[in-house]
Amino acid sequence: xxxxxxxxxxxxxxxxxxxxxxxVDTARALGALLAARGIAVVYGGGQTGLMGALxxxxxAAGGEVIGVMPHGLVEREVAHQGITxxxxxxxxxxxxxxxxxxxxAFITMPGGIGTLEEFFETWTWAQLxxxxxxVGLLDxxxxxxxxxxxxxxxxxxxxxRGTPRDWLVRxxxxxxxxSALESFEPPSVRKWIRLGET
Numbered sequence: 001x002x003x004x005x006x007x008x009x010x011x012x013x014x015x016x017x018x019x020x021x022x023x024v025d026t027a028r029a030l031g032a033l034l035a036a037r038g039i040a041v042v043y044g045g046g047q048t049g050l051m052g053a054l055x056x057x058x059x060a061a062g063g064e065v066i067g068v069m070p071h072g073l074v075e076r077e078v079a080h081q082g083i084t085x086x087x088x089x090x091x092x093x094x095x096x097x098x099x100x101x102x103x104x105a106f107i108t109m110p111g112g113i114g115t116l117e118e119f120f121e122t123w124t125w126a127q128l129x130x131x132x133x134x135v136g137l138l139d140x141x142x143x144x145x146x147x148x149x150x151x152x153x154x155x156x157x158x159x160x161r162g163t164p165r166d167w168l169v170r171x172x173x174x175x176x177x178x179s180a181l182e183s184f185e186p187p188s189v190r191k192w193i194r195l196g197e198t
Contacts, residue, residue: 035063
């Protein structure tokens with residue numbers, strides 16, 4: 001099994017700290033790890049919450065951090081001004097498309113509705129064959145247990161092709177998660193659609 005080499009990894013996560021200190025600690029650990037491995041962070045461009053902790057830790061460790069943010073959010077002064085590059089786009093749709101284009105893999109940390117929406121779109125694209133990039137859940141404090149339970153139910157009720165664990169890499173440890181992403185082999189899938197096709 002070949003090990004992948006990533007240049008950039010997209011990280012989806014919250015713009016607030018969450019209820020447990022472990023969430024911020026894990027974001028910092030992930031940012032430092034990616035920088036140490038020479039992997040650029042691609043993220044939503046925010047300066048607060050887990051996004052800010054991730055970016056600051058990567059920058060402090062000498063890493064590259066690429067933010068992608070729509071004009072409307074930049075104008076509200078939530079953009080991180082100290083990152084390597086801030087790509088300003090016109091819409092949330094363009095933001096997600098550019099993040100997906102730039103990234104070689106995806107990691108989703110704890111977050112809210114926006115984080116879940118980003119995760120589900122990326123994960124759906126993998127199942128549809130739009131991309132074959134690995135998708136991981138960084139499971140700080142077992143945050144994703146309820147989601148995995150729901151996905152198992154969707155599978156048992158006949159609404160998923162294959163099992164959720166065939167499509168997702170999951171760990172509560174950033175080092176272990178990165179290693180699993182590097183060795184991930186996507187399940188075989190018929191390519192139902194391609195980006196840009198109608």
